[in-house]
Amino acid sequence: MFLDEAIITVRSGDGGRGCVSFRREKYIPRGGPDGGDGGRGGSVCLVANRDLTTLSDLSRQARYTADHGEKGGGNNRSGGTARDLDIEVPLGTLVREVVPGIPALEGRLLGELLEHGQRLVVARGGRGGKGNKAFTSSTRQAPREAEDGEPGEERKLHLELKLLADLGIIGLPNAGKSTLLARVSAATPKIADYPFTTLKPNLGIAELDDFERLVIADIPGLIEGAHEGAGLGIEFLRHIERTSILVHLVSVEVGSAERMANDYKTVESELASYSEPLGRKQRIVVASKIDVLAPEEKTALISAFSEAIGAPVMPLSAVTGEGLRDLLLAAVQLLRQTKAQAER
Ligand SMILES: Nc1nc2c(ncn2[C@@H]2O[C@H](COP(=O)(O)OP(=O)(O)OP(=O)(O)O)[C@@H](O)[C@H]2O)c(=O)[nH]1
Ligand SMILES: [Mg+2]
Structure with a gap:
């Protein structure tokens, strides 16, 4: 039996950083915090496509990276969510995570794409960080802190086209x-x-x-x-x-x-x-x-x-x-x- 396979590395985007900002308006000397949250990073997804018949096209590109989420802004503006990066694969693709020290074919099974249009998230985009608005409390009226976005995930994947x-x-x-x-x-x-x-x-x-x-x-x-x-x-x-x-x-x-x-x-x-x-x-x-x-x-x-x-x-x-x-x-x-x- 012939083996149709590919090894790729996928990385999802980091979440955008939350923003530290204070409202500034005429006649309001000390405006409240208004830093918005960062946007979610893009996820990397595998999508089954019935028109494809081989994984060999994937082996040409070894790395797939989704975009980071946007930073939050002042005036309570949330950062934009990054688009997911879709990688199309043929029906019958088995997805395993490559674990160091273990043969690729015995890695952890993440999923199997059998039906046209089926999606499998293989690296989840990082959550956006909270802006300083979110840190306000009765005792803290002017927080100067905001969160970093959650980092994206990186994985090495072994894809195998199994018998259809x-x-x-x-x-x-x-x-x-x-x-x-x-x-x-x-x-x-x-x-x-x-x-x-x-x-x-x-x-x-x-x-x-x-x-x-x-x-x-x-x-x-x-x-x-x-x-x-x-x-x-x-x-x-x-x-x-x-x-x-x-x-x-x-x-x-x-x-x-x-x-x-x-x-x-x-x-x-x-x-x-x-x-x-x-x-x-x-x-x-x-x-x-x-x-x-x-x-x-x-x-x-x-x-x-x-x-x-x-x-x-x-x-x-x-x-x-x-x-x-x-x-x-x-x-x-x-x-x-x-x-x-x-x-x-
Ligand atoms: N009486 C009877 N008719 C059947 C049977 N199986 C299929 N048919 C009829 O035969 C015709 C063709 O059936 P399909 O299942 O579309 O045949 P197919 O082999 O998939 O055809 P293609 O996709 O064109 O290759 C349809 O009108 C079905 O209703 C059966 O067991 N008995
Ligand atoms: Mg038919």
Whole structure:
């Protein structure tokens, strides 16, 4: 498995200093204190962006520093808050703090960015210091003190782009991939009765009993020539590369085992032509939309299809839920095997 990683240092801004100031007006010889508070320093945040696919752009810049908060002013003016510094990262980025003396991959886990737009504050901006106004009390009418702003934080981070998902759902356009994802997770992908509805991979999390979690990616439909850029092209093949196992959906709607086998081979040969590891990835073959078949057709068609491709096939209807639980359990089992093998 390739490792996509970057090490960066982030520093948030200091809070601005509070102000010492006294009101000065004509005819009021000794005005009260009116020093405003300093503004908060900028935080450094990581923001997940689904359009990014690698961390390698980050490795070019080693240091990210947010601005300091503004100083407070006289006349009770608070200093301005500094803007946060956002660093965009791809979905699936794991964030660890680098601790001296410990290998980067074993550092403290700060978080994981899975969903588009998700933000993780990795260095919090310092609070602004209080101005002298805040130090006034019944016994102290003219305080000459104000606070410094709180200093920003500095951290060294190890970012790792983990496998995008445990399980990738693949298949021809319209096979029912997004419907399956929507059925097993809280994700709400667009679903429609035309090809290429899905343009970007959608991620969802399926929760099984025993707190088993499966991160699932619904991948845009693949067609013949995808590895040469046809359809939505090669980018999605790259996403597939970052899943542990695959579930290949073949719709029974085409009506015959031969046509299903053809559809299956179209997708499989695209994967194999793209890269050898993709061709070898463990997968589960699923006959989808079986609710459109009469019960007596079902068994015959599925066993003929299974025979034609020389692999076991699981029946599924994402609409009625038939076969759903069996599929998830089989996926969990295959995933465990795959992980055990990878560790060996
Ligand atoms: N009867 C039936 N229809 C289904 C089932 N699953 C999906 N569909 C329908 O099939 C059509 C395509 O479903 P999608 O989930 O959008 O298919 P997709 O594979 O994500 O398609 P692309 O994103 O275009 O690749 C929609 O009209 C769905 O309602 C199923 O189990 N049974
Ligand atoms: Mg779709």
